Amino acid sequence: MAITSHVLLTSHPASIFKQAAPLNWGESTPILRGPVVASLTKREHRNSIGTHSGSYTVYRALANASGALTMDHKPDLTNTSPFTNIGPFPSWGDPEKIVSLDPWGAQVADVFKSFYEKGYDIRPTIAITTAHINMPEINQAIDSGRLHIDNKIITKNKDVVVTKAAIDPVWYLPGIAKRFHVSEGDLRRVLFDQTGGMFPELITRKDLKILLPPIGSTSVYMFGNVEHISDLSKKLTVRIHDECNGSDVFGSDICTCRPYLTHGIEESIRTAQEGGSGVIVYFRKEGRALGEVTKFLVYNARKRQEGGDSAATYFHRTECVAGVQDMRFQQLMPDVLHWLGIKRIDNLVSMSDMKYNAIIESGIEVIRRVSIPDELIPQDAQVEMEAKKAAGYYTEGKTKDATELKKVKGRNLNE
């Protein structure tokens, strides 16, 4: 293993970084904007803090340390380009519409050709492919006649044809700061300080405006013709879904996550089959971005509290443990919708007021909000559902008052 003894802790912009690619966030063309360079093979070209693959950067470093991967490996991007082009849209050239992903991230091999020729190691931060998916709940929708085989979106095997994208986070720090109403300097200091000292360049390199944080990626599943997504003459169904491994994968009955997700997929397919399109955005924000350890601690506190698990104290228990009710920060969420060129959502399959407000405040019109059908709510999830409705979640029905909320009870730990 070739590990040099020289460690580059931080460095001064004036000294060795004259070859760094210029970057002007929100410029209208890729060349004016400039490429995000966060690879480590030629450090003099870097114009970003952090590096690629979100939290998987740690595993890649292990691969380097163990000798399995050479430090100077450059990806061979042959045949990896997007299955279908998305954009560009006017929102890509607006420095405030998109601040948490690189809209050009899927097309780097194409639009930054001139940089590759000069030896820049630019990595895609978005990948777009196609897939066939097969889900028991969608099979059931077909069997019961709610969806039909059209040999286009649903094949004769009941597979659903999708286009899908994976998006790594790319944060434009001045834009992130603005979304959270703090100064860029304060944002940088707290990000460094409260992560236990991650990335001193946040402090020492204020000229670097881009951070690739070590967090999860975002997945986008698209149903129907991708070009219809931004076409205002076509209907569009969207669900914004935040990861909940316990329900999404394992079918836990304490929340509505998977049933609401599969309902969103069913509605998306329906809109696509009717000539529009559907989009599911899946964010890796486990347990309201508190992580699963905190989530399980909260479950225990809810189930064991005096009087048992109750809708009346649902949010309070999270706040005791985590200090906040929620860390998902929907302020950044609409970026992916603007990447897709969305201007109007006909059916928003979500009851969250936080998601709804973030979407409309970002300039996207929402025509209709789609609640989860009552019959899809698992027994033990009534506590969550009634607490959320009382706190402002969208519902066509009535919300319960404080006395009624106390009566909505969940199982205790031993049941």
Place this chain on the structure above:
Amino acid sequence: MAITSHVLLTSHPASIFKQAAPLNWGESTPILRGPVVASLTKREHRNSIGTHSGSYTVYRALANASGALTMDHKPDLTNTSPFTNIGPFPSWGDPEKIVSLDPWGAQVADVFKSFYEKGYDIRPTIAITTAHINMPEINQAIDSGRLHIDNKIITKNKDVVVTKAAIDPVWYLPGIAKRFHVSEGDLRRVLFDQTGGMFPELITRKDLKILLPPIGSTSVYMFGNVEHISDLSKKLTVRIHDECNGSDVFGSDICTCRPYLTHGIEESIRTAQEGGSGVIVYFRKEGRALGEVTKFLVYNARKRQEGGDSAATYFHRTECVAGVQDMRFQQLMPDVLHWLGIKRIDNLVSMSDMKYNAIIESGIEVIRRVSIPDELIPQDAQVEMEAKKAAGYYTEGKTKDATELKKVKGRNLNE
């Protein structure tokens, strides 16, 4: 928002860290071992690099920056303690058996009481709770008579009763280095360097032996009596599953991930109903720990290569893009099994030679390996399955030679 202007970049061990809790990894009792202190409320108590909640530390820092969360918030851990105790086992007192999690991480409030009384802010890195889960594939197993309602493990609503744990990573750096056959110094340098400069303390604070890396947590689902897991007189079924969001949640047909997972759950329930127990370990290692962006790039390269997607070139395409075939590093995986006190696995629901070898090399006996039943392999996943079998995956059947592998084809991108 109270953001101080003073930024503590790094510091020298001799100066302000005299109050840091002593830590002797692998000592037999919690007090001799000492608590892992990675909270940021009293920095003089810290004995670790990084901080809590894995990659969600970044979201917590955003919560701090935005003013939603105070910097000095300490969790109220009332009622959060584990639903059931796991351990201690002799492996907990062995500095080499467990190096990537804190075996005492679930019981901190209990075993480190004396430290709390002195004002130390010690956070759980493991949480244990109970749940009811309901999965369509398990319902189907019940309907077809393969599993039965016993009103204990499977309720009359076809819910499955589980105990589950979430585990945040806690890395003992000398032990991690040993697993990868590198020096601790080289490991520290490469971890710092190849993550783009994460945690200068890796370099400046060699006295701190613990790192809490910003990666995903691990989930453990336990079926049957938890005490049976380490009981050699009872049968045990285990599946080690690495996250694949595209299949686990969305049912993509290019791999066997969800079908194999649900088969593992069915086998685990069966063993539990027969008086033994079952364990599913779910690692957040999306796309072989390469992340989903790289995974989708590889899909495109596979589907577009000359001759189409083929078992013969399955691994090669990943290597072109990522530089390695796999970054999951099964070397660290058995730690969770040793945390559970496992000495013998009767049924290992996995065909991976890497997982099998890691398990037996760590001193756990494996009696039987359980392949995925042929009828559960999706059509387009034959490419993966045959490539893996030819590369050393376990199978009772025959493996294909180079000529035959070329004939195992997948769909192309436009189908």
